[in-house]
Amino acid sequence: GENVEQHPSTLSVQEGDSAVIKCTYSDSASNYFPWYKQELGKGPQLIIDIRSNVGEKKDQRIAVTLNKTAKHFSLHITETQPEDSAVYFCAAKSWTGGSYIPTFGRGTSLIVHP
Amino acid sequence: DGGITQSPKYLFRKEGQNVTLSCEQNLNHDAMYWYRQDPGQGLRLIYYSQIVNDFQKGDIAEGYSVSREKKESFPLTVTSAQKNPTAFYLCASNAGTEKNIQYFGAGTRLSVL
Numbered sequence: 001g002e003n004v005e006q007h008p009s010t011l012s013v014q015e016g017d018s019a020v021i022k023c024t025y026s027d028s029a030s031n032y033f034p035w036y037k038q039e040l041g042k043g044p045q046l047i048i049d050i051r052s053n054v055g056e057k058k059d060q061r062i063a064v065t066l067n068k069t070a071k072h073f074s075l076h077i078t079e080t081q082p083e084d085s086a087v088y089f090c091a092a093k094s095w096t097g098g099s100y101i102p103t104f105g106r107g108t109s110l111i112v113h114p
Numbered sequence: 115d116g117g118i119t120q121s122p123k124y125l126f127r128k129e130g131q132n133v134t135l136s137c138e139q140n141l142n143h144d145a146m147y148w149y150r151q152d153p154g155q156g157l158r159l160i161y162y163s164q165i166v167n168d169f170q171k172g173d174i175a176e177g178y179s180v181s182r183e184k185k186e187s188f189p190l191t192v193t194s195a196q197k198n199p200t201a202f203y204l205c206a207s208n209a210g211t212e213k214n215i216q217y218f219g220a221g222t223r224l225s226v227l
């Protein structure tokens with residue numbers, strides 16, 4: 001099955017700095033890679049996603065890059081703000097026994113200091 | 115508003131007791147999922163259902179049971195066989211096809227008394 005590794009587990013930055021979170025996956029058949037943001041006591045919410053036919057996608061201060069050859073993808077947040085503080089999860093979606101099941105990374109706790 | 119509703123927000127279980135967590139969605143999604151979240155462990159899949167009256171075990175199904183009698187509802191029962199049930203439980207749904215986004219509920223925090 002799919003295995004997703006996410007690093008770092010904790011990331012502390014100053015407001016205005018950039019933050020980068022990296023994930024690797026094992027199943028070359030995975031073709032959809034979403035990123036979720038989870039605030040304390042809430043469920044994860046999708047913030048950006050990328051499909052395997054695209055190398056980069058940007059949405060305002062957030063961007064995601066995908067390297068299919070190396071099987072890794074990254075989340076980039078520029079000009080970080082205190083409200084960006086949360087846990088971020090990457091995921092890779094692959095076909096498992098007749099269903100598309102996402103496999104999640106273990107999460108990165110991002111702390112943005114004012 | 116369309117979305118996923120989990121209840122209760124907090125739940126306490128006594129030893130030997132079964133408890134049921136509710137998950138309802140009005141997104142008309144075929145697929146529903148239950149995840150368990152522990153600190154530093156990410157999201158681990160307990161059960162999933164692609165269609166009414168059908169469900170499959172995920173990675174950590176032991177000690178849990180589910181039913182899918184209606185498209186909108188996917189309740190999770192934490193049985194007394196689950197010896198370490200304290201965790202944050204998340205329900206999710208999507209339309210069941212390859213490129214559909216997974217939506218999550220707000221979660222239920224289960225603790226043992």
